Amino acid sequence: MNRILLVSMTALLAACAGQKQQPEVKEQEFDDVAKIKKLVANEPKPVVTETREQANKIVVTGSRIMREEAASADMAYYHPLPQTLNTSTLPPQDRENYQHFENQTVQSVFSNPISTFSIDVDTGSYANVRRMLNQGMIPRQDAVRVEELINYFSYDYQSPENLSQPFLANTEIAPSPWNPEAHLLHIGIKGFDKQALDRPAANLVFLVDVSGSMNSPDKLGLLKSSLKLLTKQMTSEDKVSIVVYAGAAGVVLEPTAGNNQAKIASALEQLSAGGSTNGAAGIHLAYQMAEQNLVKDGINRILIATDGDFNVGTTNFEALKELVEEKRKKGVSLTTLGFGTGNYNDHLMEQLADVGNGNYAYIDTIKEANKVLVDQINSTLFTIAKDVKIQIEFNPEVVTEYRLIGYENRHLNNEDFDNDKVDAGEIGAGHTVTAIYEIVMNGNKGWLSESRYQKNVVSKNISDEIAFLKIRYKQPDAETSQLLQWPIKKNQIKDLDEASNEYKFAAAVAAFGQLLRDGTYLKSFAYDDVLTLARNSKGKDPFGYRGEFIQLVSLAKGLAK
Incomplete structure (x- = not known):
């Protein structure tokens, strides 16, 4: 028995020795808000492996996407994190978060x-x-x-x-x-x-959560289909960028003309879920992209699509709101699109949209996505x-x-x-x-008891x-x-x-x-x-x-x- 175990371990070590050293994912450095920097700086850097089958997919580096050196590569694709991470990051049921409030009083x-x-x-x-x-x-x-x-x-x-x-x-x-x-x-x-023809040019950044908690059809699957609907409403005057975040953040798609729908849709289709959720790094990078491509007198907006489960990174709620408010004053607004169940953070999604001069929608079906992102696109963006x-x-x-x-x-x-x-x-x-x-x-007769000393009102x-x-x-x-x-x-x-x-x-x-x-x-x-x-x-x-x-x-x- 022990001999068999020893032989197995020896073979396993030999196989591991023949593998390439796994590259370490680099985190994005930010200079805007010291409070956010401190909270993000000490987060663990996830390791990303690449197999032969995954060679043409994107690796998230935290600042830009490292692509395979191939002449035919005209765009970036997101490299999925190892599937073995998914089960460890899936949340337990009914971990949803809602702000408590009392009814309005008489x-x-x-x-x-x-x-x-x-x-x-x-x-x-x-x-x-x-x-x-x-x-x-x-x-x-x-x-x-x-x-x-x-x-x-x-x-x-x-x-x-x-x-x-x-x-x-x-x-x-x-x-x-x-x-x-x-x-x-x-x-x-x-x-x-x-009318749609009068809408000013839009600079949109899709900030997409690709952490392990998004690994279900009603989350990342529905998210991709929803954003594809939105891209079909874009014109050549618009710009679309895609930023993703899991344990780190990266740019999947540099600013691309809105009418290049095939390229945008292809980038979305390659997204895959895995890892923890460093939402703060993603928000920072998305704002950086939006500010670099700011459209004067146009629409400059980040659309964050997530279940709101920010379990790693800047989870300080007020710090996140402070960041969003600061960027709002610089002309970049924020809309939140919520997906999924079990660990959904409604409180975070609503409050971030409030301070970001945006609106908050929950997408539970493709029909709802069509309502928010197609039928009401002007209301959502303008x-x-x-x-x-x-x-x-x-x-x-x-x-x-x-x-x-x-x-x-x-x-x-x-x-x-x-x-x-x-x-x-x-x-x-x-x-x-x-x-x-x-x-x-x-x-x-009202709800309240009559006041003993209420005075007559002077006409x-x-x-x-x-x-x-x-x-x-x-x-x-x-x-x-x-x-x-x-x-x-x-x-x-x-x-x-x-x-x-x-x-x-x-x-x-x-x-x-x-x-x-x-x-x-x-x-x-x-x-x-x-x-x-x-x-x-x-x-x-x-x-x-x-x-x-x-x-x-x-x-x-x-x-x-």
């Missing part, structure tokens, strides 16, 4: 008449909720951001005629479907819809207004209580509204943004106004905000039967989101009521998104039993 107009928040055009929560329901699970409450469910859908709002005023506000008031004592104030804004803030002041003669539905992590202090140094959300071309307040009119001849709406925004290249404002009057109130389909469908989505969270304010309103409201207000549905929503409500109803 406010007294007497003590707090003003509400201020940043807009939100993210839709990631809706697609993620859909994924969970389709997997047979009721979503955890922190995965449900009601405003992202509402804003997943486009609404038929009036839009501006030119970019001088990039959006218009639309308001509608009718009784609440779930509370006979309350009304819903529906605020909708729609951005100017710039910002028409930044730092958009909404402030509403309720008239205490008319309204006694209110609550904002959703937008929990978009709250701003009232003084932040006029402070141009305070960052807020962006709106893309053609984007619609919807906010819904549930309000209690004077004389109706200022504004009793025909329910509220006063103000919106601040900046042009994409400006640092000083502009103000838009409108009164909201009592004569705008409609009966629920007279309300628009847009109003009623948005209310159905809002109710659904609240049911998934806990339904605190919905009284006896249930999934069947949501279904009735949604079916009766579906209206035009050219892409089938509203019909799909109705199916999801039915699915949630069955799972909740």
Whole structure:
């Protein structure tokens, strides 16, 4: 037995001695943010081996890709890390990360008449909720951001005629479907819809996570197909680069004309997953590429495609946000595209997009990729207004209580509204943004106990106004905000039967989101009521998104039993 073991070991050592020494992967050196450098500097350098079959694939060096010296090699391909690493880096199930938040609370107009928040055009929560329901699970409450469910859908709002005023506000008031004592104030804004031919040239950097955790069809496989859809929308005026990261970072594709789709698609097709996740190195290198090819008066954007599982490198959350914010100020924005399950980091993806002047989408199907990266490409890439803030002041003669539905992590202090140094959300071309307040009119029973010492309000001849709406925004290249404002009057109130389909469908989505969270304010309103409201207000549905929503409500109803 021992003799056999000794012979086997001798043979193994002899075989190993005949192999080439494995090259060490070099990490990218960065000079921008000292904090990030320190955190990245001590990370282990993974070793990459190359077999004869892999000779034409890319080796990630951390700064540039080392290619085989062949005259026919006209582009780079990513060299997959050893497959033996995959099993050790696959995450356990249900290691997903979500930011905890409490529901918006009821406010007294007497003590707090003003509400201020940043807009939100993210839709990631809706697609993620859909994924969970389709997997047979009721979503955890922190995965449900009601405003992202509402804003997943486009609404038929009036839009501006030119970019001088990039959006218009639309308001509608009718009784609440779930509370006979309350009304819903529906605020909708729609951005100017710039046609594709008018879109400025784009400098896009695809930052792709090729770590071991991405080794599944719903992650790297779907990611490749999704980005191929986007490249088909590019023109000769656009530039596309590809940066990858695992244990190290590397450039897979130098800036390439957007109409060279075969070359871009071929680079994407060669990507393979393996290794740990040094996302910080990848982000640094992607920004370096974007800044080197900056397009003046154009779109300069990084699209990071990942499951968000940054388990090696700069995992300090605030440091990552600080880096993204610094680069945003230099003209490079960041959009996050989330993929996968089990270890998905929703919190990181949403917050990075927020500070990067971008939007966050979760891609669970190729249909969703087509929605975000084809149908809504201008909204995704082309910002028409930044730092958009909404402030509403309720008239205490008319309204006694209110609550904002959703937008929990978009709250701003009232003084932040006029402070141009305070960052807020962006709106893309053609984007619609919807906010819904549930309000209690004077004389109706609200949620709060009556105040003993509440004073009578002195009339200022504004009793025909329910509220006063103000919106601040900046042009994409400006640092000083502009103000838009409108009164909201009592004569705008409609009966629920007279309300628009847009109003009623948005209310159905809002109710659904609240049911998934806990339904605190919905009284006896249930999934069947949501279904009735949604079916009766579906209206035009050219892409089938509203019909799909109705199916999801039915699915949630069955799972909740």
